[in-house]
Amino acid sequence: MTTPDIRLIAVDMDGTLLGPEGDVPDRLWPLLERMRERGIAFAPASGRQLATLQAMFGGVDGDLDYIAENGAYVVRGEVEVSSDAMDPTVVTAIVQRIRDAVAAGDLHTAVVVCGKRSAYIEDRGGEFREEVDKYYRRLEVVDDLTATGDQILKVALYDFDGGEAHTAPLLADLTATHQVVVSGEHWVDVMNRGVDKGVALRALQRDLGVTSAQTAAFGDYLNDIGMLQAADWSYAMADAHPDVVAVARHRAPSNADAGVVTVIEQLLA
Numbered sequence: 001m002t003t004p005d006i007r008l009i010a011v012d013m014d015g016t017l018l019g020p021e022g023d024v025p026d027r028l029w030p031l032l033e034r035m036r037e038r039g040i041a042f043a044p045a046s047g048r049q050l051a052t053l054q055a056m057f058g059g060v061d062g063d064l065d066y067i068a069e070n071g072a073y074v075v076r077g078e079v080e081v082s083s084d085a086m087d088p089t090v091v092t093a094i095v096q097r098i099r100d101a102v103a104a105g106d107l108h109t110a111v112v113v114c115g116k117r118s119a120y121i122e123d124r125g126g127e128f129r130e131e132v133d134k135y136y137r138r139l140e141v142v143d144d145l146t147a148t149g150d151q152i153l154k155v156a157l158y159d160f161d162g163g164e165a166h167t168a169p170l171l172a173d174l175t176a177t178h179q180v181v182v183s184g185e186h187w188v189d190v191m192n193r194g195v196d197k198g199v200a201l202r203a204l205q206r207d208l209g210v211t212s213a214q215t216a217a218f219g220d221y222l223n224d225i226g227m228l229q230a231a232d233w234s235y236a237m238a239d240a241h242p243d244v245v246a247v248a249r250h251r252a253p254s255n256a257d258a259g260v261v262t263v264i265e266q267l268l269a
Contacts, residue, residue, distance in 0.1 A: 006040055006267055007214040010067065010201050010227055013046040013053075014184065015220040016237055017260045022134065024056060025258040027265075034268055036062050041208055043067055045197050045217075045227055047156065047183045049119055050075060052137040065208075069114055070183060070223050071200030072153035072191050082203045083116065084192045085151040090178070092146040094155050094171070094190055101170060108160040109167050112136065115150030128158055131186070155190045156183075163188040183223040198226020205230070216267060218252060218260050219244055235263055 011017045019025060035042050044053050045067035053066050063077030074081040091113060101107040110128045113120045119136035121129075122145055132139060142148060159167040167188045171180050179191045197219075205215060217224075217231035220240040228234035228248050236248035237259055245251070253259030 112156040114154040196226040
């Protein structure tokens with residue numbers, strides 16, 4: 001097989017690059033230096049906020065590219081490539097809908113309002129706070145999620161009982177005007193229509209002057225499908241969602257086996 005001319009590698013984080021304990025594989029760090037020397041851009045692509053991703057890769061020499069908030073915020077180094085803020089009235093309506101459903105006993109779901117400056121939650125501890133702390137380095141507890149004063153990029157909903165089965169159906173009507181994405185077992189994200197990792201990756205490709213044939217992408221869950229469709233060298237992880245496997249052109253070993261790193265080593269050989 002001819003070695004591909006890869007110029008850009010976009011990698012989902014949870015369930016893809018990160019190990020089962022949420023750690024970046026040690027073998028990645030020297031690969032980042034090799035990619036930088038070869039002029040290959042590396043882009044973590046996640047539902048996590050920008051500040052969290054930057055902190056995870058803070059020790060890397062040189063600037064990385066970031067696809068944050070499931071594609072709502074794209075940055076090269078410290079320079080914004082694209083962002084897509086939601087209408088505040090829509091944010092308010094979503095927050096109130098979840099509040100009403102929880103009060104009625106129909107949902108067991110908590111809300112994170114994700115802004116450019118910070119993420120916001122109303123005071124709540126336990127399992128929810130532990131999950132939120134993993135994904136949002138900049139986090140403020142507020143009295144009212146509808147009055148943050150920030151530009152809101154995404155509303156993230158944590159369903160304790162499973163997002164795909166419970167919270168996502170409650171928001172089905174929003175799919176006519178917005179992007180509603182199941183981004184994990186418990187998480188459902190709402191963003192502006194047309195926002196996803198695939199749109200974000202294409203924006204980054206344009207900014208870098210890179211084609212889909214020069215792009216590799218790795219993912220495992222439903223919010224990765226658009227990104228995989230934007231890359232000719234698309235990889236579904238070994239334990240990926242069946243819909244992701246159907247879209248990807250290739251398979252990678254599981255995140256528990258550092259599958260992303262293994263494939264990148266092969267691509268750079």
